[in-house]
Amino acid sequence: MDLGISGRTALVLGGGGGLGGAIARALAAEGANVAVADIDPRAADRTAKSVEESGATAMALAWDLGQPGSVDAHISSVEGALGPVDILVNNTGGPPPSAVLDQDPELWLKHFQSMVLSVITITDRVAPLMRTRGWGRIITSASSGVIAPIPGLGLSNALRGSLLGWSKTLAREVAADGVTCNVVVPGRIGTGRTQYLDRAKAEREGRSVEQTAAESVASIPVGRYGEPREYAAAVAFLASTRASYITGSVIRVDGGLIASL
Incomplete structure (x- = not known):
């Protein structure tokens, strides 16, 4: 199946990790040009190299999502090298295991910045041009904890959960402009x-x-x-022209783990 994204520009956050790297390679396999962003520059370079070895175009970005002032410069570098961002994959690292009670407010603020506000700020930067061009894909990777909170992952459950409401609201705001917004939920x-x-x-x-x-x-x-490539396949489909009527959705890739409807 041709997903229709050859020549499109994709920005994959957290692209040096297991899920992010698999997503970058899956998009590249469909002909997309991929910007790989990660806080670890060596991890970003490894993924970018693997993308280039497959014959696709890639660039690596050392990007700390906890630094809001760097967003415009990073997006501008992607636009200069690969063109405007057509596909944004919001894939962030997770906080350490924790309870919800008695956490330092500074800890909440730190992870809110890197997991939530960074996603919102980056999306705000790329979405206007998607709307102008009449095509775009905004895909946010979350956690099964947003559907069935996971004991011991209090910070993650709360912060990732806020992205569901944001994505659903955004989907309605940009749908008429050819931009889709979906959340993908990994299981184990x-x-x-x-x-x-x-x-x-x-x-x-x-x-x-x-x-x-x-x-x-x-x-x-x-x-x-699950295997990272199985998760990445779902993300690649949502990024495709074939998925143009899927928006505002939460897609589970969990092997049936989540028991709720």
Whole structure:
């Protein structure tokens, strides 16, 4: 299936990680030019290199989403090298495991900036030109905790949840201009973040990582963790011309994990 995005410019935040890297490669495989942004410049470079090795055009950006003043400069560099952003993938890192009560307000502010306000600011920067051009895709990667809050991930549940209301509202504001906005929710995907959370849970509960991971797998109807490429395939489809009538939606890529309707 031709997704119709050859020659489009995609900006993938968190593109040096497991999910972000897979998304960047999936978009590149469809002919998109990809800007890979990550707080770790070496990780961004690795992903960009893998994209270029596939024959696509890529650029790497060392980008700390906690620094709001850098947004315009980074977007301008993407526009100068690859052209206006047609596809924005808002994929941010997650906060450490935590309760909700008794967290330092400064901790809330720090992660609100990097996980929520950064997404809003970057989208505000690229969306006007998408609307002018009559085409755009804004895809925000969240967490299963936005549907069924995950015990021990208080900051993540609360902050990522706010992006659902934002994305749904934005979708209605820009739909008539050919711009779609959707949220993609990963379940347990086999990435470094998932391994980190398994280790943290094992330490809290005084169990082995193997026991914790086995219990997690047992809760997934398909009986395994997802692969990053499976998640990336869903994002690539939402970025496509084929998905022009899908907007304001929350798409689960979870192997059946989330039990709620």
